[in-house]
Amino acid sequence: MCRARIRLNALCAFLLLMVACSGEPQQSADTGALTGQLTLTGSSTVAPLIGEIAKRFEQTHPGTRVDVQTGGSSRGVADARRGTADIGMVSRALNADENDLTAYPIALDGVAMIVHRDNPLPVLSEEQIVAIYTGQVTNWREIGGADAPITVVNKAEGRSTLELFLGYFKLRNEDIKPSIIIGDNQQGIRTVAADPNAIGYVSIGTATYEASRGTAIKALSMGGIEASLENVRNGSFPLSRPLHLVTLGSAEQASALARSFIEYAASAAVSDLTEAQYFVPLTH
Amino acid sequence: MSPSRTDLPLLWTLRALAALAGAITLLIVAFLILEAWPALQTPGLSHFLTDASWFPASTTPQFNLIPMVAGTLAATLGAMLLATPLGIAAALFSRFYAPPAIASWFRRLLELLAGIPSVVYGFWGLVVLTPLIRQWAPPGQSLLAAILILSLMILPTIALLSETALRSIPRAYLQGAAALGLSRWATIRGVALPAAHCGIMSSILLAAGRAIGETMAVLMVAGNIVKVPDSLFAPVRTLTANIALELGYALDGHRAALFVSGLILLALIVLLVSMSDWIMRDDPGTAPEALTQAQVPQHG
Numbered sequence: 001m002c003r004a005r006i007r008l009n010a011l012c013a014f015l016l017l018m019v020a021c022s023g024e025p026q027q028s029a030d031t032g033a034l035t036g037q038l039t040l041t042g043s044s045t046v047a048p049l050i051g052e053i054a055k056r057f058e059q060t061h062p063g064t065r066v067d068v069q070t071g072g073s074s075r076g077v078a079d080a081r082r083g084t085a086d087i088g089m090v091s092r093a094l095n096a097d098e099n100d101l102t103a104y105p106i107a108l109d110g111v112a113m114i115v116h117r118d119n120p121l122p123v124l125s126e127e128q129i130v131a132i133y134t135g136q137v138t139n140w141r142e143i144g145g146a147d148a149p150i151t152v153v154n155k156a157e158g159r160s161t162l163e164l165f166l167g168y169f170k171l172r173n174e175d176i177k178p179s180i181i182i183g184d185n186q187q188g189i190r191t192v193a194a195d196p197n198a199i200g201y202v203s204i205g206t207a208t209y210e211a212s213r214g215t216a217i218k219a220l221s222m223g224g225i226e227a228s229l230e231n232v233r234n235g236s237f238p239l240s241r242p243l244h245l246v247t248l249g250s251a252e253q254a255s256a257l258a259r260s261f262i263e264y265a266a267s268a269a270v271s272d273l274t275e276a277q278y279f280v281p282l283t284h
Numbered sequence: 285m286s287p288s289r290t291d292l293p294l295l296w297t298l299r300a301l302a303a304l305a306g307a308i309t310l311l312i313v314a315f316l317i318l319e320a321w322p323a324l325q326t327p328g329l330s331h332f333l334t335d336a337s338w339f340p341a342s343t344t345p346q347f348n349l350i351p352m353v354a355g356t357l358a359a360t361l362g363a364m365l366l367a368t369p370l371g372i373a374a375a376l377f378s379r380f381y382a383p384p385a386i387a388s389w390f391r392r393l394l395e396l397l398a399g400i401p402s403v404v405y406g407f408w409g410l411v412v413l414t415p416l417i418r419q420w421a422p423p424g425q426s427l428l429a430a431i432l433i434l435s436l437m438i439l440p441t442i443a444l445l446s447e448t449a450l451r452s453i454p455r456a457y458l459q460g461a462a463a464l465g466l467s468r469w470a471t472i473r474g475v476a477l478p479a480a481h482c483g484i485m486s487s488i489l490l491a492a493g494r495a496i497g498e499t500m501a502v503l504m505v506a507g508n509i510v511k512v513p514d515s516l517f518a519p520v521r522t523l524t525a526n527i528a529l530e531l532g533y534a535l536d537g538h539r540a541a542l543f544v545s546g547l548i549l550l551a552l553i554v555l556l557v558s559m560s561d562w563i564m565r566d567d568p569g570t571a572p573e574a575l576t577q578a579q580v581p582q583h584g
Contacts, residue, residue, distance in 0.1 A: 158533030
């Protein structure tokens with residue numbers, strides 16, 4: 001018994017040692033090249049993307065170290081102001097009272113409402129979508145479709161698509177009466193493609209890609225604007241939002257390292273990472 | 285009995301490996317408790333049982349886990365009820381009724397069924413099974429779909445292990461039954477099943493462990509609505525699906541609440557292990573081994 005406990009202690013010590021070693025900040029001997037540490041905090045939508053970009057940035061700039069932490073857009077703003085973070089991550093446009101910060105767009109996030117390809121309704125108004133998702137309309141017949149119950153597909157808690165959807169339609173997740181809850185975009189596409197009476201929403205990049213490959217879904221226009229990457233990029237598609245990095249003060253006040261990271265995050269060198277996370281890069 | 289000098293290095297290697305295996309399990313449990321601790325402090329354990337619903341990321345968060353526990357239990361029990369008779373019947377067919385050539389092919393098919401990754405079952409369920417159920421009772425993604433997919437996944441476990449148990453009955457028993465002039469069915473009922481009941485029981489418990497832990501396939505076909513199911517056609521969310529759906533995007537209190545889901549899942553498995561100990565206490569040494577394997581979560 002006692003011997004086993006000693007062994008356990010030794011193991012714990014070993015694990016602690018490993019953690020301690022990996023946590024040691026890297027120090028670079030060569031001057032001239034970019035060195036140092038950057039801390040980014042903020043939006044949980046932007047954080048996974050920035051995490052990937054940070055990995056690639058660290059590889060191309062040895063001697064730098066980028067820490068990414070989540071906590072919501074408001075934390076990104078607060079930490080950038082307080083100086084706890086070098087850069088804040090914000091998944092919306094900056095408000096009027098946030099003009100002490102400089103915002104740099106790095107990508108766009110768009111959500112498309114999707115229905116089955118055989119659904120006869122060409123378009124749904126915002127009121128109809130709200131009525132469907134809050135359970136006031138439960139049959140397609142009530143809004144001019146076939147006589148069939150509506151399968152309402154909602155996203156699982158915490159997803160950025162859910163956040164954007166709820167924000168745009170001014171809904172709370174508690175008000176939604178879903179028939180099915182899905183996880184990632186692919187599951188949403190498969191669920192709607194397999195059910196002629198389903199309605200759902202997924203990231204716009206996935207929706208247009210799958211529709212172009214002949215999957216049995218169609219993306220609905222919103223307010224007369226077609227759901228396409230082009231319309232997200234030119235800002236006309238309503239169900240979309242910019243993803244920002246923010247720094248305190250004017251652009252010149254940011255450190256050279258922060259400026260170079262922001263430039264890198266918006267550049268075409270990382271647009272493959274942006275697309276892999278189903279966001280829309282600013283440039284082709 | 286003290287080990288000889290030459291055995292000492294082996295003995296200590298084995299002791300070290302056993303201690304390591306034990307320590308890893310304890311570390312996982314400790315990690316779960318550590319991560320769940322903030323949620324057990326605020327909002328506190330009672331919220332996980334009495335809140336109105338599950339909206340952990342809302343401004344007024346609600347943390348009721350009861351629907352998920354009910355979903356896990358309903359899906360697991362349903363799959364056990366369906367797969368156990370089928371699995372044992374398949375084992376009996378393969379051992380006592382099928383001609384040797386067919387029995388060998390039948391076994392290979394079952395082994396193939398056991399080897400299919402769970403995400404493939406899930407995908408098949410999503411594109412084939414749930415649309416069929418939907419024609420009957422929409423939306424199709426339902427408790428029934430979860431039960432059917434889980435049954436299919438645990439059927440080969442029960443069939444193959446029961447068949448092995450039936451095969452390892454001492455030859456003399458069956459010869460004795462033949463000498464008494466018993467019919468084939470009487471031999472099975474009176475001799476084979478009682479002699480192999482321990483092995484069959486462990487196969488069922490092993491399958492139960494797999495069904496409780498299965499994540500990906502269930503997530504894809506069960507609909508994942510947080511509500512105690514009121515019919516076979518109602519969508520359900522299991523504890524494992526709850527963690528898989530939300531953990532990647534959860535922060536702070538929400539994250540800790542998901543670790544409480546994990547703790548409850550662990551408690552269910554501990555309950556299963558104790559149940560098997562209780563069932564098997566006449567025959568020490570059969571069930572616990574099987575269940576230590578059942579605790580290993582299915583990779584999904």
